[in-house]
Amino acid sequence: MNDEILCIKVPEDIFITIGKKKLKKIMKLSTAIKLFKDGELSLGKAAELADVPKLEFMEILSxxxxxxxxxLPSDLKKEINVLK
Structure with missing residues (x-):
């Protein structure tokens, strides 16, 4: 799969304060979390976007x-009953 490059404008003072590498990491992770939470990306795809292993992404989500x-509460109850 090919990667695409996304360019965004960032105020210079924020860019200088945070730094390019850290800002990129924060933006990728924040976007991945939001898209996963909203059901737009699967766990695996969100971890891929965040550029972290799936287990690490699960820990971050936690x-x-x-x-x-x-x-759903009803589904959880069914699963618990199956395990008993």
């Missing part, structure tokens, strides 16, 4: 209070 597994 720290952000975002569930990786999204069960």
């Amino acid at each position: 720290k952000e209070g975002i569930s990786v597994i999204d069960y």
Whole structure:
């Protein structure tokens, strides 16, 4: 798969304060989290966008209070009953 380059304008003072490398990392991670949370990207694709391993992305989501597994209460109850 080919990568695309996205160019955005950033105020110079923010660019200087944060730095190019850190700003790029933050923007990729924040975008990946948002798109995963909104159901726009799968876990694997979001981790790929964030440029981190899937397990690390899962840990990041957990720290952000975002569930990786999204069960409805009724579905969760069924799963628990199956395990009993």
